Ligand SMILES: Nc1ncnc2c1ncn2[C@@H]1O[C@H](COP(=O)(O)OP(=O)(O)OP(=O)(O)O)[C@@H](O)[C@H]1O
């Protein structure tokens with residue numbers, strides 16, 4: 001192509017070397033900046049290599065700080081290292097009851113005869129099989145669980161194991177049933193948000209997997225890294241990189257420029273870190289009500305919730321509010337003083353644009 005058109009992308013060309021690398025659940029080969037956290041978890045698993053019982057771990061931290069990625073990486077290493085330790089990873093968002101979890105464990109262990117069997121029968125098989133080896137259980141997003149019977153069963157009846165629990169909410173462990181808490185006795189591991197340098201390092205690595213060389217301009221990258229750091233969620237960076245590349249491709253540009261990155265940010269103004277469709281139905285109901293009644297005091301809002309058929313007791317309701325806030329679906333403002341003393345105001349978050357962060 002002549003000089004005049006050298007920066008124009010052909011219709012069958014793409015800026016991506018591997019666009020899958022920008023998917024949220026893509027497993028990068030390395031998980032930098034989490035060596036310390038991974039070492040604690042590995043330390044709890046270590047006794048299993050000597051056929052002793054392992055220790056348990058409770059992992060907490062904000063969305064998009066590498067909890068799932070780090071644990072998946074540990075599981076991969078176990079798989080590469082030995083056949084004597086069975087790794088079982090389950091996301092409790094999709095599997096939120098004891099029955100569903102037990103069924104999933106059977107599935108992961110290739111047990112085919114699950115039809116018409118009760119939880120107890122299935123667990124009996126699991127127990128017999130797993131107790132011949134050691135097991136690392138990772139239960140991700142445990143705050144989504146509706147019951148914890150399976151956890152009790154595992155703690156009581158699987159002999160050599162490490163149970164890793166992951167959640168965004170540190171408080172989850174506090175409310176845990178004593179029966180389970182006293183058997184779990186986990187090491188607590190906090191995943192703190194990444195600093196700016198770390199955020200850049202992670203995004204740089206992903207950009208290298210995803211794009212051909214020199215495609216992503218330095219100022220576009222800096223812009224994306226800065227926004228990602230402000231939002232403290234790596235997913236935002238992955239999303240922005242993908243969107244900017246699409247914007248650049250739409251313009252048939254061979255480079256992703258700062259302008260493309262800025263455009264992509266304005267396009268994702270309504271982007272939520274997690275999609276609303278992934279929320280449980282009672283959480284969606286609360287979110288809808290917040291949108292219609294933004295700016296109320298929490299007590300008044302609870303009445304509105306009840307008048308609309310909400311069934312949760314106040315404490316559970318409050319927990320849902322916390323959850324919606326932490327995932328940035330709503331905003332909660334606490335004001336001290338004023339005529340009613342301390343008040344909590346619940347606000348819809350759509351009003352706050354991403355560009356304002
Ligand atoms: N240290 C890291 N190195 C490489 N990639 C990372 C790192 N930390 C996070 N990521 C990437 O960022 C994205 C979000 O990470 P991850 O899914 O592990 O977040 P999380 O802490 O489990 O969040 P949530 O609480 O919402 O589930 C993933 O695509 C992951 O690969």
Ligand SMILES: [Mg+2]
Pocket residue numbers: 067068069140
């Ligand atoms: Mg996760």
